[in-house]
Amino acid sequence: MTYCLGIVNRFGIVMGADSRTNAGVDYISAYRKLFDFSVPGERVILISTSGNLSMSQGVITQLKREINNHEETNLYTLSTMSDIAHYIGCKTRQLQDRDRPWLERENIDYHCSFLLGGQIQGEEPQLYLIYPQGNFIQATKETQFLQIGETKYGKPILDRTIKDDTPLDALAKCALLSIDSTMKSNISVGPPINLVMYETNSFVIRHKLQLRLGDPYLAKMRKLWEDHVRQAFDSMPNLEWEPEESQWNEDILID
Amino acid sequence: MTYCLGIVNRFGIVMGADSRTNAGVDYISAYRKLFDFSVPGERVILISTSGNLSMSQGVITQLKREINNHEETNLYTLSTMSDIAHYIGCKTRQLQDRDRPWLERENIDYHCSFLLGGQIQGEEPQLYLIYPQGNFIQATKETQFLQIGETKYGKPILDRTIKDDTPLDALAKCALLSIDSTMKSNISVGPPINLVMYETNSFVIRHKLQLRLGDPYLAKMRKLWEDHVRQAFDSMPNLEWEPEESQWNEDILID
Numbered sequence: 001m002t003y004c005l006g007i008v009n010r011f012g013i014v015m016g017a018d019s020r021t022n023a024g025v026d027y028i029s030a031y032r033k034l035f036d037f038s039v040p041g042e043r044v045i046l047i048s049t050s051g052n053l054s055m056s057q058g059v060i061t062q063l064k065r066e067i068n069n070h071e072e073t074n075l076y077t078l079s080t081m082s083d084i085a086h087y088i089g090c091k092t093r094q095l096q097d098r099d100r101p102w103l104e105r106e107n108i109d110y111h112c113s114f115l116l117g118g119q120i121q122g123e124e125p126q127l128y129l130i131y132p133q134g135n136f137i138q139a140t141k142e143t144q145f146l147q148i149g150e151t152k153y154g155k156p157i158l159d160r161t162i163k164d165d166t167p168l169d170a171l172a173k174c175a176l177l178s179i180d181s182t183m184k185s186n187i188s189v190g191p192p193i194n195l196v197m198y199e200t201n202s203f204v205i206r207h208k209l210q211l212r213l214g215d216p217y218l219a220k221m222r223k224l225w226e227d228h229v230r231q232a233f234d235s236m237p238n239l240e241w242e243p244e245e246s247q248w249n250e251d252i253l254i255d
Numbered sequence: 256m257t258y259c260l261g262i263v264n265r266f267g268i269v270m271g272a273d274s275r276t277n278a279g280v281d282y283i284s285a286y287r288k289l290f291d292f293s294v295p296g297e298r299v300i301l302i303s304t305s306g307n308l309s310m311s312q313g314v315i316t317q318l319k320r321e322i323n324n325h326e327e328t329n330l331y332t333l334s335t336m337s338d339i340a341h342y343i344g345c346k347t348r349q350l351q352d353r354d355r356p357w358l359e360r361e362n363i364d365y366h367c368s369f370l371l372g373g374q375i376q377g378e379e380p381q382l383y384l385i386y387p388q389g390n391f392i393q394a395t396k397e398t399q400f401l402q403i404g405e406t407k408y409g410k411p412i413l414d415r416t417i418k419d420d421t422p423l424d425a426l427a428k429c430a431l432l433s434i435d436s437t438m439k440s441n442i443s444v445g446p447p448i449n450l451v452m453y454e455t456n457s458f459v460i461r462h463k464l465q466l467r468l469g470d471p472y473l474a475k476m477r478k479l480w481e482d483h484v485r486q487a488f489d490s491m492p493n494l495e496w497e498p499e500e501s502q503w504n505e506d507i508l509i510d
Binding site: 002037060094126152153154156159161169170172173174176177181182184185197206208209210217220221224225226228229230231232233234235236237238239240241242244 | 297306407408409410412414415416424425427428429431432436437439440450452461462463464465472475477479480481483484485487488489490491492493494495496497498
């Protein structure tokens with residue numbers, strides 16, 4: 001499985017991804033899922049991937065090839081983030097057209113999804129989710145994060161913390177905690193974790209990070225988090241239990 | 256959807272459930288999903304349900320009927336919790352035999368699951384999960400909680416906090432927070448929340464609680480939790496970002 005997330009607010013963008021890939025629990029390996037296609041000073045383009053590895057790798061390879069071949073349309077020539085999202089969607093569709101019949105007949109899931117985050121001169125920072133079908137949505141002020149892969153374990157922490165005025169550094173810690181929670185609850189999501197933080201209007205990636213298995217920061221963060229959770233329980237007001245013979249009990253007793 | 260959980264450790268058992276049922280987002284209603292079949296002084300039996308409502312209601316109704324009819328085998332006459340888990344599994348299978356063909360041909364999901372928690376004189380407190388197929392597993396010292404329904408959003412908080420020496424009161428708060436996290440992330444899980452806390456060897460339910468929509472305790476708990484999460488971020492050591500031109504970046508740049 002995979003877990004990738006992106007967060008955008010007025011201060012910038014944070015993107016994070018695990019690196020575990022598995023074809024059954026008996027075949028686990030590590031592949032990068034977060035890619036940086038930025039052109040410093042001009043455009044920042046970050047892409048993370050989930051789903052069928054041959055499909056997502058195929059799309060990433062194609063994106064690179066078209067840049068290297070200086071093709072007329074590529075990640076460097078498109079003028080808006082929205083165009084880039086559509087372009088990635090089209091590449092996904094092309095690859096599906098080629099491979100889908102072969103995978104489908106073996107009941108192999110051929111779907112792959114992408115998160116696209118970044119900023120092009122003249123635009124605000126933007127974050128997109130590109131679906132396996134090639135269509136896409138954009139994060140907005142009301143919903144400032146997007147996820148792909150194993151999304152549920154890491155969502156509550158995001159639901160509770162991300163605001164438009166959350167500083168970038170806090171967003172980065174929040175992303176890391178969201179990934180760590182997912183790793184703890186789903187063994188098919190695993191290190192190394194890649195994390196990138198981008199500051200609005202800087203047009204260059206100044207903050208990136210790779211945390212490997214057993215990284216002391218991860219261990220420290222996990223310990224600190226668990227201590228805080230325990231403190232939160234301790235400081236929570238006691239539950240006001242109902243009187244012993246209250247209606248609720250009567251209600252559900254046998255007739 | 257539904258979210259029910261049970262936690263057991265040496266101090267006792269906590270069980271909690273939401274009450275929202277839906278047949279599509281345009282048909283939402285509230286049904287109790289946590290039932291108390293205890294015989295004070297002799298046995299404590301708590302059952303929570305998820306899945307197809309007609310099936311789970313059918314099983315609960317049958318369990319009640321067999322008690323009321325003083326049938327030879329019923330929840331009051333079985334001598335171990337394990338027998339009770341098997342008995343509930345059998346009732347589920349019987350009902351499935353009757354209704355499944357009719358539901359299956361309309362592509363209606365007929366599955367339902369149960370959590371069973373309690374204690375019978377002569378045994379330790381026990382917690383079981385009964386699968387839709389009627390087989391079941393028991394919570395152990397290594398895995399002290401079980402969940403049914405929408406299990407993922409509420410799992411990280413349990414994974415991080417539940418230990419064999421966690422006091423019952425803290426387990427109850429943890430269960431409530433797990434349900435609240437799920438409600439916040441999945442709109443098809445909703446109040447009222449029913450919560451029961453049982454102390455080992457008391458053979459009577461002394462603590463029960465129903466929290467309705469807008470309950471001040473829930474609001475207070477949510478606020479306090481979010482404050483603690485923010486404090487946790489603030490107190491987390493700063494991320495040690497890599498030098499700007501580090502290998503990681505090179506790695507993923509275009510060839």
